[in-house]
Amino acid sequence: MLTEAMIRKQVSEAAKKARQTTPLAGSITNFVTVDFVANAQLAVGGSAAMVYLPDEARSLVRLGSSFYINVGTLLPVYAESVPAAMDEAAATDKPWVLDPVALGIGTLRTELLQHARSCHPAVIRGNASEIIALADLWKLSHGGGAGVRGVDATDTVEAAETAAIALARYTKGAVAVSGKKDLITDGTHVLTAEGGSPLMEKVTGCGCSLGGVIAVYAAVTDPFTAACCGTFAYNLAGESASSVADGPASFKSAFIDNLYTLTDKLDTAKFSLTEV
Numbered sequence: 001m002l003t004e005a006m007i008r009k010q011v012s013e014a015a016k017k018a019r020q021t022t023p024l025a026g027s028i029t030n031f032v033t034v035d036f037v038a039n040a041q042l043a044v045g046g047s048a049a050m051v052y053l054p055d056e057a058r059s060l061v062r063l064g065s066s067f068y069i070n071v072g073t074l075l076p077v078y079a080e081s082v083p084a085a086m087d088e089a090a091a092t093d094k095p096w097v098l099d100p101v102a103l104g105i106g107t108l109r110t111e112l113l114q115h116a117r118s119c120h121p122a123v124i125r126g127n128a129s130e131i132i133a134l135a136d137l138w139k140l141s142h143g144g145g146a147g148v149r150g151v152d153a154t155d156t157v158e159a160a161e162t163a164a165i166a167l168a169r170y171t172k173g174a175v176a177v178s179g180k181k182d183l184i185t186d187g188t189h190v191l192t193a194e195g196g197s198p199l200m201e202k203v204t205g206c207g208c209s210l211g212g213v214i215a216v217y218a219a220v221t222d223p224f225t226a227a228c229c230g231t232f233a234y235n236l237a238g239e240s241a242s243s244v245a246d247g248p249a250s251f252k253s254a255f256i257d258n259l260y261t262l263t264d265k266l267d268t269a270k271f272s273l274t275e276v
């Protein structure tokens, strides 16, 4: 069983290791926020590369230390490249992070997210509605939710707790649910974290880039610690950026600056831990 002190130590060590080793975390991610994802990955010490084609996805999984798949904007080629990346990650035992953006709005998205089930993502990161919808799609029993409506959440993080636990138990990895408060679970522990800023809802890609950052950390530590590292970094950087920002645009640049400087203070994050 983990203690609060163990988590603080683990996140500090992982943040340091990411900075020292510059792990490559490749991505297939959406066109809206691709630049934010890459810059956030670099700010925390990682290395980024984005691909779209099936053979390049397979190569990048093999070349990198982890991988990130975000299904935010799909094109026909993704019908091949996304399963190729998932299969390669599973076959080579590379930790990979899934963001099931807007699950339910189209058939390809549903098929790809169904395919993910057999490829066991190390970390699933999404907003509450996406996490509930994924547990439904994978037919894992949980409490239910209001359903996905586009890319923004219509459910609270608390409402997604049982779905998150069910997903984590199934993958034997971790699940990170983002929102005003964040919830992280490995199916045994449930951690609730605080911080960030309401301005994070006014900048697109805070969630997408958080997934990319968690992939960087998944290259150097276990899935639960990786999810904690990313979430703590976002809460610290977001809270601090809101004190200097005039609005969403200046918030975003202050936020990336803070990711760069605050990742050596991850042990100061606000969180509480329970067991299930």
Ligand SMILES: Nc1ncnc2c1ncn2[C@@H]1O[C@H](COP(=O)(O)OP(=O)(O)OP(=O)(O)O)[C@@H](O)[C@H]1O
Pocket: 126, 127, 128, 151, 152, 153, 178, 179, 180, 181, 182, 195, 196, 197, 198, 199, 200, 201, 203, 204, 205, 206, 207, 208, 209, 210, 231, 234, 235, 238
């Ligand atoms: N009201 C809020 N207060 C504090 N932090 C927030 C708030 N809303 C979101 N966040 C933070 O923003 C980050 C992204 O979470 P969010 O739930 O907005 O993701 P998302 O909906 O998937 O975003 P996107 O799809 O635009 O990338 C997380 O670090 C979360 O803690």
Ligand SMILES: Cc1ncsc1CCO
Pocket: 030, 032, 033, 072, 073, 101, 151, 204, 205, 208
């Ligand atoms: C706005 C948007 N649309 C598809 S992906 C994306 C980024 C936030 O998820």
Ligand SMILES: [Mg+2]
Pocket: 101, 126, 127, 151, 207, 208
């Ligand atoms: Mg999102």
